[in-house]
Structure formats: structure tokens, C-alpha cells
Amino acid sequence: MRVLHLNSGLLFGGGLERIIVDLMLKNRATENYLCIINNQWDEKCLEGIDRERILLCNRKIGGKNPILTLSIIYKIYKFIKRNNINIIHCHNSFALKFGYVLKRIIGVKVILTVHDTNAYYKELNRYPVDKYIAISKSVYNIISEYVSTQKIGLIYNGVDLGHYSNQIKDLDKKKTRVNISCVARIMPEKKGQDILIKALNVLKTKYNYNEFKCTFAGAIHDPKSMDHLNELIRKLNLKDNIEFVGNVENIEKVYGDTDIFVLPSRYEGFGLVVVEALASGCSVIVSKLDGPLEIIKEDEEHGLHFEKENYKELAYKLNKLINDPIYYNQYKNNKKTQEYLKREYSLENMIERYNKVYRAL
The missing domain is CATH 3.40.50.2000 (Glycogen Phosphorylase B;)
Known part of the structure; x- marks a missing residue:
């Protein structure tokens, strides 16, 4: 399996960011790749990750240029093809939109982990993907109002104890x-x-x-x-x-x-x-x-x-x-x-x- 972790940013200190880095560095059973869409990332978060497996798109926050968006999608598309990636793992709503478009273009499988109870649930119907992961029962219950429970999994965030x-x-x-x-x-x-x-x-x-x-x-x-x-x-x-x-x-x-x-x-x-x-x-x-x-x-x-x-x-x-x-x-x-x-x-x-x-x- 080759999995691309897709997120809008990767800033030091956040719980979501730590989960992504842990999955990149410590999941030995999967070949993991990373794409950060916006220019909000810290070098410290990338330490230890093979740079050949990282794609930094460096999109400016607030930019609404559709041509730039299409160029970023094309850049991610080429990265996926070059590395034979077959799963995109999205970690927030911004990444979900890109993942959904790429799914439509090349048929790659897409999963989304929903990390919060105050989130973007209505967008789940607008941008449907293959699997949704809830990080708690409360998140699971809310997702189930918008998505079939057959497509939802529950995985608690883990810690290197x-x-x-x-x-x-x-x-x-x-x-x-x-x-x-x-x-x-x-x-x-x-x-x-x-x-x-x-x-x-x-x-x-x-x-x-x-x-x-x-x-x-x-x-x-x-x-x-x-x-x-x-x-x-x-x-x-x-x-x-x-x-x-x-x-x-x-x-x-x-x-x-x-x-x-x-x-x-x-x-x-x-x-x-x-x-x-x-x-x-x-x-x-x-x-x-x-x-x-x-x-x-x-x-x-x-x-x-x-x-x-x-x-x-x-x-x-x-x-x-x-x-x-x-x-x-x-x-x-x-x-x-x-x-x-x-x-x-x-x-x-x-x-x-x-x-x-x-x-x-």
C-alpha cells in the first residue's frame, strides 16, 4: 500500500499534525507520502521524513486564483502517478476538496479522518469519499447523520506512550x-x-x-x-x-x-x-x-x-x-x-x- 497524507498545513505543536507525522514515521507496514497544500508548515515537523516522499505546494493562504488551484491539483496528480500512490488520506476539509477532485480524475481511493466535533459535516455529502474515520464516538455520531455508517470507522488517536x-x-x-x-x-x-x-x-x-x-x-x-x-x-x-x-x-x-x-x-x-x-x-x-x-x-x-x-x-x-x-x-x-x-x-x-x-x- 502506498498512502499519500494530504493536509492544508503542518505546523508544530498541533495534535492533528502529530498524528500525521507519527503515521509517516512509524507506520512500517505502509509506504507513506506527504503533501502539504498551503505555505503553513514547519521544517521541524518534516525532520526524519524522506524528502523524496514530500510534496510542498506552498499555496498562499487566502488565494482564490482558480488557475493556481488547478496547477496545484496537477502537481499532486503527477506526484501520485510518479510514486504509484493508491490511497489518499485527507486530514481536514480543505484537503478533502482536493482529494475528492483527484478521486474523480484518477480513481484513487480516498479516506478522510474527521478530527473535531465543530467541523464541516455538510461538506461530507458534497465531496463523498470511500471511507470516513471518526476519532471519537461523539464525532462518529455526528458523521452518521450525513454518511452511511457502513462507510464510517472509529479509530482513537494514539500516543507513543x-x-x-x-x-x-x-x-x-x-x-x-x-x-x-x-x-x-x-x-x-x-x-x-x-x-x-x-x-x-x-x-x-x-x-x-x-x-x-x-x-x-x-x-x-x-x-x-x-x-x-x-x-x-x-x-x-x-x-x-x-x-x-x-x-x-x-x-x-x-x-x-x-x-x-x-x-x-x-x-x-x-x-x-x-x-x-x-x-x-x-x-x-x-x-x-x-x-x-x-x-x-x-x-x-x-x-x-x-x-x-x-x-x-x-x-x-x-x-x-x-x-x-x-x-x-x-x-x-x-x-x-x-x-x-x-x-x-x-x-x-x-x-x-x-x-x-x-x-x-
């Missing part, structure tokens, strides 16, 4: 500071960093707890959103408690220093960072959204949840973890959770499940 060492983290009387972290693109309209900041203010003012440091790791999506977050931090007098560190290459080091990991998203298809944090032995709190809940379970077997937007409930959960060691020890570095992650969310399992889909096309 060996990257994340399980460090014992203990909140006891000797600990002088609790480390909280949020790993997500700085995009509060989706990822909810402002919700966590408000919760930290409640933790400080209502629960009188100030011995914490919260690290936000992730690229800035929009400078205006960053300005808003900084103004909120200034207003709430939390400057000494919060740090933004941008994209972190060795993100496992952030998890290794983390006692409590929080993903306060407003919407989320899955939440790969939740798996990473659990694999690193962190206690985890997530918004009560279908994607993250599939990981931690609604009965809070593997982590805690709070109602979306409810920063006061998030503050309550943070305070309880910090001040109740017995409660905290239910979730930190849990052996049952580690076994569960290996069974459901290992990178090896994800790759094998994709290979089964490729072979069946």
Missing part, C-alpha cells in the same frame, strides 16, 4: 508549590484558557490558595486573543502565578513537572493531550465534553470533569485535589489507568487500525 515517563507526583505537606498545566493552542474560543484563568482566581480568592504555578504551553493562534488573556491575568492579579511558554519541543518535560493537568475546552473532538498527561502520571481535569469524557469516563474513573464554562466548579475540583491527598492519590500515576491507555490509546494500536482500513479499500 514510551515518550511519557510515569513519574510519581505526590501532593504532601512538604510540597511548597502545586504545578498546574494546560497544553493546547492558545485559542480560548475553542480551548478555553480564559476559563482556567478565572478558576485560578477563584482558587486564590475563595479558597485562599496561592501556592500554585500554572503553565500554558501552545502556539498563539491569534495575537488579539493573547492580549485578552493577558488583560484578564492583569485584572485578576495572577501575573506571578501564570506563565505562557509557547510551543515546547519536548512537551513530556512539561507533563513531568505537572501535578494537575487541565483541558478547559469549549469544544473538543478527542483531546490527545489528555492521553499524554495521563500517560505521564498527571491528575487530569477536563471540560465535560463527549470527546475528553471518552478518555477519562463519565464516572471519573481516570480523571475529573466539570461542566463546560463553569470555572467555579473547576476551581472546586482543583481545590479538592490540592487539599485532599487521599482524593488526589486516586488519580495520580494510576496503574489501572496506564493499562487502560496501552489497551486503547497506544500509537501501535492506532497504526494497526489504520492499516486495516487501508487494506480493506
Whole structure:
């Protein structure tokens, strides 16, 4: 099998991008190729990939020149023919449109992985392909409203669990500071960093707890959103408690220093960072959204949840973890959770499940 992974961009730090790179580098059973349509890519993401297997189209964002679009389609067409590629694996709606056209032109098989619950579902009927992959049950359920379930598969995103060492983290009387972290693109309209900041203010003012440091790791999506977050931090007098560190290459080091990991998203298809944090032995709190809940379970077997937007409930959960060691020890570095992650969310399992889909096309 020869598979072309097709996406609009490949920027460092995103969960979707990590999945593409892992499939390129670690799927030994498939010959993988990569095409990035737009000029949004990082050299760091391409490290280790054979450059002969990469096609960078470098289309400018916002360009609407139909002749340029046709030239890019022709360029991808020649790349497919030259490398005898028989499957295109699209990873977002922009790539889907190109994949659909190429399917019509040369009859190549096309699959689409849908990575989010706030997505482009109506386009699934407009640009039909051979197979759709949902990354969570919630995404699966939404896709099934537009596409026959016979054409939908469910494959959870996987993590290279060996990257994340399980460090014992203990909140006891000797600990002088609790480390909280949020790993997500700085995009509060989706990822909810402002919700966590408000919760930290409640933790400080209502629960009188100030011995914490919260690290936000992730690229800035929009400078205006960053300005808003900084103004909120200034207003709430939390400057000494919060740090933004941008994209972190060795993100496992952030998890290794983390006692409590929080993903306060407003919407989320899955939440790969939740798996990473659990694999690193962190206690985890997530918004009560279908994607993250599939990981931690609604009965809070593997982590805690709070109602979306409810920063006061998030503050309550943070305070309880910090001040109740017995409660905290239910979730930190849990052996049952580690076994569960290996069974459901290992990178090896994800790759094998994709290979089964490729072979069946």
C-alpha cells in the first residue's frame, strides 16, 4: 500500500499534525507520502521524513486564483502517478476538496479522518469519499447523520506512550508549590484558557490558595486573543502565578513537572493531550465534553470533569485535589489507568487500525 497524507498545513505543536507525522514515521507496514497544500508548515515537523516522499505546494493562504488551484491539483496528480500512490488520506476539509477532485480524475481511493466535533459535516455529502474515520464516538455520531455508517470507522488517536515517563507526583505537606498545566493552542474560543484563568482566581480568592504555578504551553493562534488573556491575568492579579511558554519541543518535560493537568475546552473532538498527561502520571481535569469524557469516563474513573464554562466548579475540583491527598492519590500515576491507555490509546494500536482500513479499500 502506498498512502499519500494530504493536509492544508503542518505546523508544530498541533495534535492533528502529530498524528500525521507519527503515521509517516512509524507506520512500517505502509509506504507513506506527504503533501502539504498551503505555505503553513514547519521544517521541524518534516525532520526524519524522506524528502523524496514530500510534496510542498506552498499555496498562499487566502488565494482564490482558480488557475493556481488547478496547477496545484496537477502537481499532486503527477506526484501520485510518479510514486504509484493508491490511497489518499485527507486530514481536514480543505484537503478533502482536493482529494475528492483527484478521486474523480484518477480513481484513487480516498479516506478522510474527521478530527473535531465543530467541523464541516455538510461538506461530507458534497465531496463523498470511500471511507470516513471518526476519532471519537461523539464525532462518529455526528458523521452518521450525513454518511452511511457502513462507510464510517472509529479509530482513537494514539500516543507513543514510551515518550511519557510515569513519574510519581505526590501532593504532601512538604510540597511548597502545586504545578498546574494546560497544553493546547492558545485559542480560548475553542480551548478555553480564559476559563482556567478565572478558576485560578477563584482558587486564590475563595479558597485562599496561592501556592500554585500554572503553565500554558501552545502556539498563539491569534495575537488579539493573547492580549485578552493577558488583560484578564492583569485584572485578576495572577501575573506571578501564570506563565505562557509557547510551543515546547519536548512537551513530556512539561507533563513531568505537572501535578494537575487541565483541558478547559469549549469544544473538543478527542483531546490527545489528555492521553499524554495521563500517560505521564498527571491528575487530569477536563471540560465535560463527549470527546475528553471518552478518555477519562463519565464516572471519573481516570480523571475529573466539570461542566463546560463553569470555572467555579473547576476551581472546586482543583481545590479538592490540592487539599485532599487521599482524593488526589486516586488519580495520580494510576496503574489501572496506564493499562487502560496501552489497551486503547497506544500509537501501535492506532497504526494497526489504520492499516486495516487501508487494506480493506
